[in-house]
Amino acid sequence: MTNSQETLDIIRRGCDELLVAAEMSHKIALGRPLRVKAGFDPTAPDLHLGHTVLLNKLRQLQDLGHHALFLIGDFTGMIGDPTGKNATRPPLSRQQVLENAESYREQVFKVLDPDKTEVVFNSTWMDKFSAADLIKLAATHTVARMLERDDFSKRYKNNQPIAIHEFIYPLVQGHDSVVLKADLELGGSDQKFNLLMGRELQKHNGQPPQCVLTMPRLLGLDVVKKMSKCLNNYIGITDTPQEMFGKLMSISDHLMWRYLELLSFKSIKTIAQWRVEVENERNPRDIKVRFAREIVARFHSRDAADRAEADFDARFRQGGMPEDMPEVQVQSGGKPMAIAQVLKAAGLNASTSEATRMIEQGGIRLDGAKIEDKGLYLQPGAKVVLQVGKRKFARVSMV
Amino acid sequence: MTNSQETLDIIRRGCDELLVAAEMSHKIALGRPLRVKAGFDPTAPDLHLGHTVLLNKLRQLQDLGHHALFLIGDFTGMIGDPTGKNATRPPLSRQQVLENAESYREQVFKVLDPDKTEVVFNSTWMDKFSAADLIKLAATHTVARMLERDDFSKRYKNNQPIAIHEFIYPLVQGHDSVVLKADLELGGSDQKFNLLMGRELQKHNGQPPQCVLTMPRLLGLDVVKKMSKCLNNYIGITDTPQEMFGKLMSISDHLMWRYLELLSFKSIKTIAQWRVEVENERNPRDIKVRFAREIVARFHSRDAADRAEADFDARFRQGGMPEDMPEVQVQSGGKPMAIAQVLKAAGLNASTSEATRMIEQGGIRLDGAKIEDKGLYLQPGAKVVLQVGKRKFARVSMV
Secondary structure, eight states: OHHHHHHHHHHHTTOSEEETHHHHHHHHHTOSOOEEEEEEOSSOOOOBHHHHHHHHHHHHHHHTTOEEEEEEOHHHHHHOOTTSOOTTOOOOOHHHHHHHHHHHHHHHTTTSOGGGEEEEETHHHHTTOBHHHHHHHHTTSBHHHHTTSHHHHHHHHTTOOOBGGGGTHHHHHHHHHHHHTOSEEEEEGGGHHHHHHHHHHHHHTTOOOOEEEEEOOOBOTTSSSBOOTTTTOOOBTTSOHHHHHHHHHTSOTTHHHHHHHHHOOSOHHHHHHHHHHHHTTOOHHHHHHHHHHHHHHHHSOHHHHHHHHHHHIIIIIITTOOSSOOEEEEOOTTSOEEHHHHHHHTTSSSSHHHHHHHHHTTOEEETTEEOOOTTOEEOTTOEEEEEETTTEEEEEEEO | OHHHHHHHHHHHTTOSEEETHHHHHHHHHTOSOOEEEEEEOSSOOOOBHHHHHHHHHHHHHHHTTOEEEEEEOHHHHHHOOTTSOOTTOOOOOHHHHHHHHHHHHHHHTTTSOGGGEEEEETHHHHTTOBHHHHHHHHTTSBHHHHTTSHHHHHHHHTTOOOBGGGGTHHHHHHHHHHHHTOSEEEEEGGGHHHHHHHHHHHHHTTOOOOEEEEEOOOBOTTSSSBOOTTTTOOOBTTSOHHHHHHHHHTSOTTHHHHHHHHHOOSOHHHHHHHHHHHHTTOOHHHHHHHHHHHHHHHHSOHHHHHHHHHHHIIIIIITTOOSSOOEEEEOOTTSOEEHHHHHHHTTSSSSHHHHHHHHHTTOEEETTEEOOOTTOEEOTTOEEEEEETTTEEEEEEEO
């Protein structure tokens, strides 16, 4: 029983919600590898650390002996946006889906254990689904139940259109759980409603319902916004070791613990021990370095982590990165702002033309990395360290 | 142009609404046979005169040279009620559908011209529809648009469940119009929303949109309720000539004109002429006899009409059907009431046992026809003439 409690603690680590814990304990007690489902977009993946929160959880479950079902939702991807309103979502061809899946494999097996991962495509069963099958599936739920989903209910109240097929997609996702006989499904907290559809449809089909484990979004480097590619607070898993190391070192001492909880493979016990040490005057920077090394090593190599650390030290410690630097707020007016304008507004350059010239000469760094592109824009909400020449620094917040 | 106006008058005769008259004139002016769609349930047909309102309209259009598409909606019929809540709607087998279609043919060709009628089944194309096709179809409309339909909006407001597949059925009906390239669709006024779906989906598919012609429900013999099998105000097209003739003779002098408009094949001009004659003291009974003969002849034969008329005369005129008879209201308490109780409550028999005995002896008539079944119930809202023995009559209203 203690063993089962420990297992439950590992499963719950960093999660938002586990539904239903008692059922989960029961499933663990079965002693067989559980079927753990997680669904992914079939579009071209370009994963950032935020995505790996879910992958890490899958990995933890694999380490406990369970079987990961890495589901690529290509059935809907190959339909595209049938309303035709979203030109950026053209239907994917089967060829593209397979290429994207290959690219997924390359990226996710840096986290997942390939031996305990089954990559599945829902087109395998959905392509055989007839219109009559889909009507029967649609009959299992009511319009009112579907309008309970937060975003549907908001859009309906605000008279924003909801196309009818949008009611069908959560049912397809739930049907995937029936086909896969999932014991547990992982997803973001914003997916909770859809994950519960799986439970309901499994019950409807006489299966034991899957448990549902929701994971939070990873807060980005600007502390407030979620990590996503659209904001300038993104750590891509294909970032260079130097970029990755620098960005991870720039997270706050407070946020660091959350990153460790969600992204580190260190045990709950080890991290608790570190917390105690930091409370007893150990420099949190030491922990951050260990963490940054772990992540760079995972996505590149141990050697790359060594070099990134040495490089970071050379630039910031030895190069004189000040312990305290001025904090400057730049008014973005809610819009992206060209880097030269930011430098001028922050008082780091006298004019935008001076700033542009210095970028061309390689004299400006952003979070420790040389700015190569004078066309760079900073998003509202971004927090970065800008360095002009050798000695001029500012911690700039775009507000 | 006069010709087109006359055609339009014939098409509009008795209708609730024609959408859109200008488009209809344009289609008529094309000078080719128009494709006129009307959809029917695939369940076992047992048609009453109410159903023939639509069939008559189709026949009028055939007489104008147009082509009737008699659509049997068997795709959804073979799905049945997927919620499983409606045990009275089990899925139909293909065999049953075909048998029902055969039974339809036998009945409807008493009204329709077989040479200008094409019987089609929507399973022909819908069975080939994939789940992906259905999703694309569902994407053409919004939830808000669907909730505009009267019955959906009422059920949603009253927290009565609407299963999601109910939103799909109107789209399937509309898609049928696309496949059939319908120029005009006929339906009951309660079908207007669904008929308009056909227009919208045809436009969506680059077709000229069909016109929509809605026909009213035929008021039943009790003047207020619509004619339907559930109420006791039903003239089945397989009723005996005697029953049919008697029931038609019992309609009021006022309602008679509506029946002529909707059911008679006599021209608009002839009926207008009769109206003038009745205003000038012609006995409306003469018109009613002509009409009852027309209908009996249509569903049985001219000979049968002769015999039914003679029989009616023998029983009512010569047998002493009084011109005035007492009008009695019987309190039904909103529930069906056994005929023996009705007879007692109306004061026609002293007791229910006397009434039952007289029924067994063949001494009681309902609307001129001998009551064979002492287990007969009268529905609330029914209006009937009851005759006990030779001389006792009452016009009984179940209230």
